[in-house]
Amino acid sequence: MNHLLFESLIEAPLSYRMRPRHIEEILGQQHIIGKDTALYKMIMNGHVPSILLYGEPGIGKTSIATAIAGTVDMPFISINATTAGKKDIEDAVSTAKAEGKLILFIDEVHRFNKAQQDYLLPHVERGLVSLIGATTENPFHDVNPAIRSRCGQIKELRPLTKEDIKELILRALSDSERGLGHLQISITEEAIDLISSSTKGDARSAMNVLEDVVLASKTRDSDVVEVDIELVKECVENKGFSHDKDGDLHYSLLSCLQKSIRGSDVNAALHYLARLIEGGDLVSICRRLTVIAYEDISIAAPEVGVHTVAACQAVERLGLPEARIPLANVVIEQCLSPKTNSAYKSLDKAIEDIRKGNIGEIPDHLRDAHYSGAKVLGHGVGYQYPHDYPNGWVNQQYLPDLLKNRKYFKPKQNGQEKYFSKVYDRLEQLQKEGEK
Incomplete structure (x- = not known):
């Protein structure tokens, strides 16, 4: 084989040489x-x-x-x-x-x-x-x-399809001016398909793999470059996977994970979890799962928050690769748990009131009375201690007069929240009866 041909390959990478010269040559x-x-x-x-x-x-x-x-x-x-x-x-x-x-x-x-x-x-x-x-x-x-x-x-731009990458590989193999067409390369359809599917739509990575495979297949006693499938498998290992924990893709994957869990799609959630695990940032995964437990599942299944925190503690202790086990457990549990966002949405309404200045005066009977002279100011006077009453509840006003009838919480009927909803409705009924 002409060794000068191989030396020419090294002068400029194949990925550089095979760039399109005209917009008609652009793939994808x-x-x-x-x-x-x-x-x-x-x-x-x-x-x-x-x-x-x-x-x-x-x-x-x-x-x-x-x-x-x-x-x-x-x-x-x-x-x-x-x-x-x-x-x-x-x-x-x-x-x-x-x-x-x-x-x-x-x-x-x-x-x-x-x-x-x-x-x-x-x-x-x-x-x-x-x-x-x-x-x-x-x-x-x-x-x-x-x-x-x-x-x-x-x-x-969108990642190239497997078909796009395959077409680029075939172009490189046949192009004798810029590609590898001046060499006698014997490569199977299986090997081409493996490179096409293993580089995740990354044309540069596909060209680098192809060039690595050809150069690694070089022998001194033959004019034909015989490409072995096992060598291709070795060259494509981990190729095409890119993940920058500070980049836009990382945050998009975290968003996809949360939205898949929120939508109860187990398979999609596991897909995005796998991509995040391969990125290696366990801290971001655990932080997002903890948010999901309280933002999307919340009081519909309160135990999920406890399970998520426990799983994240296990992840911290275990590290990879074992950390994937508790992560898989909790992601599947979160996916299949009932969902609600009523808790934090209720708080957001209260915060909105505060920021608008809808505050009012704290009722005197609720003010701190643990100091001498409090009664002179009327602080704590008339407060009814719920534990002194049957069922641990007594009808009294807690909100300021300005917000006396304000309703922030509107419970849904999902999972454990059904129980909370019944309790909430019963307390509202008792309050109305006590006001008559």
């Missing part, structure tokens, strides 16, 4: 740049608007930018906001002035500093520079509003 993302979209039509007419692209790593943000530049045949400069300085922006603007127009791609645009922004944005407004920003974070949370306001389109 049809909701962003399909032939019926406004963005596609603008680009085909030679106009490149300033846009923000966000999504997980490896799903095509940089590829879309380079393909756009290749389609309109405009100067293209790519920088990373984490390493670029103001001088890089100045150089880009100078190039734009010399060439007439420029596409400036800024990766990690959420890290763009104020000095860079203040220099660049006037040139974006004038149309001298078309800004394409890319970020893995939610731009509505993390990207400076000044940058967002200059970008006419904000597009969320």
